[in-house]
Amino acid sequence: MVVTIRPLPWLLADATAHDERVTAARPVQPRHDDILLATYPKCGTTWLKALSFAVTNRSRHPIAGAGAGAGDHYPLLTTHPQDIVPFIELPLRHLHPLDADLDALPSPRLLCTHVPHQLLPRRVDEMGCRIVYMCREPKDVVVSTWHYINKVGNGFFLHFDQAFDQLVDGFSLYGPIWDHCLGYWKKAMEEPEKVLFLKYDDMMADPVGHVKKLAEFLRVPFTDEEIGAGVVEEVVRLCSFEKLSRLPMNSSGVADRIGGRPMENSAYFRKGEVGDWKNHLTEEMTNKLDAIIEEKLKGSGLTF
Template identity: 40%
Template sequence: MNQNQNQTMDEMCKEVQEEVEKLVKCLPKVTQRGSSFEMIKYQDSWYFITGNLFRNVVTFQKHFVAKHTDIIITSLPKTGSTWLKSLLFAVVNRANHPINQSPLLTCHPQELVYSLETDVYSEAFPYPRPHHLNEVKPPRLLSTHVPYTSLPESIKTSECRLLYICRNPLDTLVSSYYFFQEYMKKFQEKKQDFATKRSLGDTFEDFCNGKSLFGPFFEHVLGYWNMSLERPDKVLFLKYEDLKNDPELHLKRLAEFIGMSFSPKEENEGVIKQIVELCCIKTMKEVNKSGVINKFFEKKSYFRKGEVGDWTNHLTPSMVERMNKLMEAKLEGSGLSFKLLS
């Protein structure tokens, strides 16, 4: 980039920072129960102020320009998006890489499908990692946890495709709790002054009250669910439980949706099954035993159990009853339901 371009980008960064500082002064804020992590409510969703996530989201909203060929994975955290990233990458790149030479055997899925708010528009903005978006060959494989209503207009109005994956709220809650325990430990290791005594009960209360990261949960899910009904050519709605139950069937759906269907020859040669095995949690755990993502998250922290119904080992009957009542109230009349056990 030349000097004029650098100056323009510096001005863009300054503009975003000034806007974020103004928003932080006037928008509602809460501190997570059992921790010192402060969240801010922006466009009816919650984001961490700690760690600059909120700034990253605002930057993404203001400066991302979608291309018609983009394929964007959308989800709440800990709902199967890492698995979906590996599946999507393998499908799109199956002609470029034989299964036994796939980059997924050496790289984390997060390194191959770029998160817009934690990779592209993170602290490295305006020089996104690991490549400038304009240098990425189509189709660009991207991801975001931002709710549908808060997506940049270019995503909504372009012909880019959205793959949304959700997971039943009980397993989402448990998986989120264990993942973010690791997140808070990292801050503690860096000797930053954050409490790390957040219990599963604290997480449950915040979740039920709608004060969860990128949440509220049900509003996030219903936003994409409704758009998948209104624009089935735009949004493919997937459930983690369905993927677990019949991964080959839903991988075929995914391939058809993005315009890269498996040929009869590929099906006969077992390509679909090979991709499923390549992307299974056992393989991903083996590949990602060590190393970090964005110099912060342990790669292995993205792969815990990947089971349907693990919540039965962690939640009390009263918690389950409360969540079931909340789920019934929030999803009533939507046509959406969750399978809680395999």
């Protein structure tokens, strides 16, 4: 099996330590207080961005119900979550002027990436940057990826069995999903104070408990007063699929987000469900993927 990871225009790069991985014209150095949100594509990235922004910025932007009221001017009500937290491997032209870069963002920076942990610049670890990683059941990832590609492919159509075979073969811009998850899982087991490992399915089952855990890890824990006032529940409601997907800037319009190609804002919101794979995968597909994932994760302690 041959696995290919295509070079990316890195914006977060350590040119001295990883010259072979750097293709960015404007490398940006990690800062000690950076927060990096990491996911494999189609693993709840938009939701994680929204939750992390709401949690870390609630002193600047109070959540409705916390006393001050967010009103119609709250950032998540007026700006697409994908535009609130920038990717380190993509240009910022949809957020800032063309000559802007991540160095211009004030600290602490909330950043995002799909990059495997083993390909992150060494200084991310050396500087002590905190990483929040969220994974998802691979069978649901297949389904979500298939729908996404066919929505943004500009006429290109991918059959479901092709999407399935590509994931099973480990063919992805970011490498095999099992390697991606394992890289961050092992780091989380070694240094839990630096990497918080979350599972999409578990978060959907208990969003309030996981938002509290997220706030603790990000060093902005909810106070007893906030908990009593229902602020945690307000964060969950504000960032819910039902709330965000119905907002005008998320349900209509296009934006330049990937490689200069316009994308519909609604492409990031489909169902957000757990277990939708049951409506798409055959029994043979299910058994095959489960067997592969079990073998690849064997002995790691990581399960889906």
